[in-house]
Amino acid sequence: MLNINKVAENETMVFELEGRLDTVTAPELEEALKESLEGVTQLTLDFEKLEYISSAGLRVLLATQKQMSEQGEMKVVHVNESIMEILEVTGFTEILTIE
Numbered sequence: 424m425l426n427i428n429k430v431a432e433n434e435t436m437v438f439e440l441e442g443r444l445d446t447v448t449a450p451e452l453e454e455a456l457k458e459s460l461e462g463v464t465q466l467t468l469d470f471e472k473l474e475y476i477s478s479a480g481l482r483v484l485l486a487t488q489k490q491m492s493e494q495g496e497m498k499v500v501h502v503n504e505s506i507m508e509i510l511e512v513t514g515f516t517e518i519l520t521i522e
């Protein structure tokens with residue numbers, strides 16, 4: 424299960440993710456992002472309460488990074504150790520801005 428909390432302010436959008444970003448929930452996040460990114464120049468994905476990310480979740484991150492690189496910036500914040508390890512092993516630390 425994945426809970427998505429969106430906080431929008433002008434051209435800034437924060438997505439707070441809670442739970443698991445996997446094959447079942449990745450399409451839900453992908454749809455929420457598609458609906459929300461028009462006109463957004465600063466996107467922050469807050470992983471503070473994210474417990475797990477699968478390859479399906481990584482694909483959504485990659486597609487979103489590509490879109491945001493054309494219209495602004497994307498960063499990922501509050502990444503826990505287990506998810507950071509997945510991002511490091513897959514090379515996503517080279518692609519994403521992680522704070």
